[in-house]
Amino acid sequence: MSNGARVGVLELVRKSGETGIFFVRLLAACGPALGRPRLIIAQIYNAGARSLIIIMLSGLFTGMVLGLQFYDVLNRFGATEALGTAVALALLKELGPVLTALLFAGRAGTALTSEIGLMRATDQLTAMDVMAVDPIRHVAAPRFLGGLIAVPLLTAIFTVVGLFGAQLIGVQFLGVDHGIFWSQAQSAVALKDVTEGVVKSVVFGAVVSLIAVNEGYHSEPTAEGIGRATTRTVVASSVMILLLDYVLTAVFL
Amino acid sequence: MSRQDAYERSRVSDSQSNPNSDVTDAVIDVHGVHYAIGDRPIFDGLDLTVKRGLITAVMGPSGTGKTTLLRLITGEIYAGRGRVAVFGRDIGALTTRELYATRRRMGVLFQNGALLTDLNVYENVAFPVREHTDLPEPLIHKLVLTKLEAVGLRGAAELMPAELSGGMARRVALARAIVTDPEILIYDEPFVGLDPISLGVILRLVKQMNDALKITSVVVSHDVHEIATIADYSYLLSEGKVVASGTPAELASSDSATVRQFMTGGPEGPVRFHYPAPDYAEQLMEVSG
Numbered sequence: 439m440s441n442g443a444r445v446g447v448l449e450l451v452r453k454s455g456e457t458g459i460f461f462v463r464l465l466a467a468c469g470p471a472l473g474r475p476r477l478i479i480a481q482i483y484n485a486g487a488r489s490l491i492i493i494m495l496s497g498l499f500t501g502m503v504l505g506l507q508f509y510d511v512l513n514r515f516g517a518t519e520a521l522g523t524a525v526a527l528a529l530l531k532e533l534g535p536v537l538t539a540l541l542f543a544g545r546a547g548t549a550l551t552s553e554i555g556l557m558r559a560t561d562q563l564t565a566m567d568v569m570a571v572d573p574i575r576h577v578a579a580p581r582f583l584g585g586l587i588a589v590p591l592l593t594a595i596f597t598v599v600g601l602f603g604a605q606l607i608g609v610q611f612l613g614v615d616h617g618i619f620w621s622q623a624q625s626a627v628a629l630k631d632v633t634e635g636v637v638k639s640v641v642f643g644a645v646v647s648l649i650a651v652n653e654g655y656h657s658e659p660t661a662e663g664i665g666r667a668t669t670r671t672v673v674a675s676s677v678m679i680l681l682l683d684y685v686l687t688a689v690f691l
Numbered sequence: 692m693s694r695q696d697a698y699e700r701s702r703v704s705d706s707q708s709n710p711n712s713d714v715t716d717a718v719i720d721v722h723g724v725h726y727a728i729g730d731r732p733i734f735d736g737l738d739l740t741v742k743r744g745l746i747t748a749v750m751g752p753s754g755t756g757k758t759t760l761l762r763l764i765t766g767e768i769y770a771g772r773g774r775v776a777v778f779g780r781d782i783g784a785l786t787t788r789e790l791y792a793t794r795r796r797m798g799v800l801f802q803n804g805a806l807l808t809d810l811n812v813y814e815n816v817a818f819p820v821r822e823h824t825d826l827p828e829p830l831i832h833k834l835v836l837t838k839l840e841a842v843g844l845r846g847a848a849e850l851m852p853a854e855l856s857g858g859m860a861r862r863v864a865l866a867r868a869i870v871t872d873p874e875i876l877i878y879d880e881p882f883v884g885l886d887p888i889s890l891g892v893i894l895r896l897v898k899q900m901n902d903a904l905k906i907t908s909v910v911v912s913h914d915v916h917e918i919a920t921i922a923d924y925s926y927l928l929s930e931g932k933v934v935a936s937g938t939p940a941e942l943a944s945s946d947s948a949t950v951r952q953f954m955t956g957g958p959e960g961p962v963r964f965h966y967p968a969p970d971y972a973e974q975l976m977e978v979s980g
Contacts (some may be wrong), residue, residue, distance in 0.1 A: 557808075565805035568765050569819045570791040576822075 463574050464582055471579035481584025484547035485647075487594060492545055493538060496508050497596035500533055501525065501603025509612050521614050522623035523534045525604040530627060531637045531690075534597035536683050539642035542589055543675035547650035550581050551671040554654025555664035563655075578655055589643025590636060595691075597635070634690040641682055646675045717776075718743045718875055718907045718915065719764055724773035726759060733759050735931035737773070741875075746901050746908040748918045748939075751928035752962050757911040758802070760928070761877055765799060766790045766907070773867065777875070795823060798868035802879045804860035806852040806867075812839070813848040816866045823871065838866040843892060857884040869900060876900065878910045882917050894921055915954055919943065927953060929962055 471478065508524045554577060557563050563573040601623070608614040650671045657667035719741035724804040726734040733756040735782035741747045748833070749757050766782045775782045777793055785793060806815050814833045820826060826834070838918050842862040852860060861881065866877060867870045882890050898921045900906050912918045918925070927935040927942065927950060935942060935950045942950055954958030968974070 536826070561801050561803060561805035564767065564806055565799070565801055565807070568767065568794055568797070568799045570794040571822045572791075573817070647828070 443556050443586055450599065453474050456649075456656065460521060460574075460655065461648060464578055464648070464651070464672025467572065467575040467579040468583060469478065470575050471583060474580065477576070477580035478583045478587070481580045484589050485542070485550065485581070485584050486588030489542060489588070489592060491597070492541055493592045493596050495496050496537060496541055497534075497599035498603040499553035499597075500537060501529065501600030501605075504528055504533070505604035505607030505612070508615070509663065510610055517553050518608075518612075518614050519618045519622060520577035521604070521608045522621070523626035524622035525608070526627050529597045529604075529630060530631050531638075532683070532687075534593050534600065535635055535642055536679060538593040538596045538639065539589060539646055539679045540676060542585070542592060542643070543646045543650070543672055543679070545669045546585065546588070547646050547671045548668045549658060550585070550647070550650040551654040551657065551668045552664055554578070554581070554651060555657035555659075558655065559659035559661075559664065566629045574655075578651045582644075585642045585650065586640070589646065590639040600684050630690070634686070637690075638683065640687050641686065642679050645678050645682060649674050663674040697903070716743050717741065717908065718778060720774075720776040720779075721760070721763070722774045722776070724763065724770040726756070726763065726768070726770050728759075734770075734773075737928075737932060739926055739933055739936075741907060741909055742903045742924070743907050744901070745923040746897065746910060746921055747926040748922035749909060749928065750913065750918065750925060751909045752953065753913075755928045756931065757928060758879055761799070761879055761909070761911060764877065765794060765797065790962045795871070796873055797875045797877060798871065798873035800861070800865050800868045800878045800881055802883065804852070804857075804864035806855075806860055806863055808852050810852075811848070812844065812850050812852070812855070812863050815852070815863060816870050819867065819871050833880060834870060835866075839863075841869075842866045842894060843889075858889050859888060861885070861967065862889065862893065864875055865896070872904065873906065875907045875909065878908065878912070880912055881910060882912060882914045890917065897921055917954075929953075 504525050508521050508528075509518060510519055511628065512518045512524065554563075557573075557577065563577065566573045566576060605616075605619055609616045609619050653667040653671045653674075654664075657663050717740045717752060719739075721737055721739040724734050724737040725732070726737075737760070738822075749760060751757055759768070763770055764773075764777060764782070766777075766785065769775075769783045778796065780789070780793070782790070782793070784952050806812075807818060810818065813835055815837055817831050820831050820834060836845055836848070839848055842865055844859060844862055844866065847855065847859065847863070852863075855863065861884070865881070871897075876897075881893060883895070885893060894917060897908060897910065901921075910918060910922065919942075922939050923943055925936065925939055928934050929949060935947055937945070943954060945951065945954075949961045951957070952962050
């Protein structure tokens with residue numbers, strides 16, 4: 439193994455260890471943080487409510503594209519009545535959780551990283567620590583829990599708006615029967631499919647929030663360092679979301 | 692031990708303060724501390740004692756590790772070798788719970804204030820009280836306003852940190868540092884960027900708190916003349932060690948070249964002004980060539 443590769447592996451191991459230790463400390467701090475619901479609600483608002491517009495717009499257009507694409511494919515087999523089923527399963531099991539998590543990483547994850555990174559650069563985290571206030575409990579844990587709660591809620595909204603977008607295209611413009619669209623969607627979706635979507639969104643919410651908070655907390659306290667940490671949040675979150683999506687899909691099949 | 696006793700025990704030394712000095716009344720005792728950042732040594736056997744109820748100044752040229760010393764005292768970093776004891780306990784041997792309990796007896800004024808930017812001035816000052824006590828809101832209100840009044844910023848209670856000047860931010864940070872009535876107050880460059888009026892007020896405040904509340908104060912500062920008016924004892928750091936210590940009067944009358952250079956601000960002397968570099972003329976020729 440070359441020197442460069444060895445250093446790279448060592449850095450990867452170090453980074454994994456650092457994230458692991460941080461995650462354990464974060465989990466330990468979540469209990470006490472739950473005793474301060476105001477801090478968590480503020481973070482659900484910051485990370486979740488402020489992401490609503492981008493989530494709803496993306497959900498609408500994703501649903502509209504799905505309506506068009508599935509209609510085109512199903513029309514070739516004369517099975518356009520199955521449009522509701524196809525769209526509902528695709529959104530519920532895959533596109534809802536994955537796209538919401540990716541959008542959340544880009545919109546709220548980067549904001550979390552840069553906010554905590556700036557707090558580090560301006561000694562706010564150190565000041566808390568010196569005042570005997572654990573910054574992981576006061577800063578990191580509420581943001582992690584806020585993200586963990588916000589992502590499944592945003593996923594549900596994304597999926598509902600996506601279904602509406604697909605219905606808009608399929609029923610209103612392409613002539614699929616309104617009753618068939620909804621009844622097919624309702625009858626095909628089982629509890630297992632909903633569970634898969636919910637589990638994925640919770641796991642993605644936890645992973646994205648952990649990466650964002652961890653990168654911010656350990657960012658180099660310079661403008662350049664915060665910029666790099668923010669980029670790492672998006673890259674690492676995206677890769678982890680897609681990797682875990684494959685794993686979870688395989689588990690649920 | 693009276694303040695006069697402390698003066699009498701203090702002696703200017705051109706090497707290091709005496710590690711065998713009486714430390715029974717020491718609130719902070721730094722003994723034989725070695726600390727390095729990477730390969731660069733910051734402290735090479737540092738010895739220093741802060742006695743209860745006194746204002747102790749830590750002075751020295753930039754880059755001598757004054758702020759690092761404060762971080763060692765607050766347990767943010769740990770010495771590679773040696774011992775930093777606060778309230779008689781080795782700060783490096785404390786559990787997290789014990790370290791936090793020790794820190795609750797300290798107040799730290801950061802160089803840049805380090806105010807929490809999502810809270811206004813009032814909430815910044817109230818923050819440590821809310822975190823560590825269950826005091827009723829009316830009492831917190833009185834406590835916060837009392838401290839803000841002391842630093843002359845009661846009228847700025849509703850302002851956000853971004854709306855404050857550097858000097859105002861530091862005064863708010865001072866109010867926050869004293870709101871829990873700590874036993875030790877640590878000031879990191881408290882006079883930088885203050886206008887003359889604010890500087891005078893803060894100087895008096897440091898002195899008054901020390902006298903009235905018997906707070907032990909550690910002041911890291913470059914402002915030799917300002918600090919001389921309130922310090923009971925001073926340490927001068929250079930090259931990772933204490934090169935001189937004593938009362939301000941003793942330091943002022945010292946015939947040590949290092950002390951004289953620092954007190955008078957001379958560019959030539961044992962303390963280098965220039966960072967080590969190749970020959971100036973040669974380097975100029977290289978560029979022009």
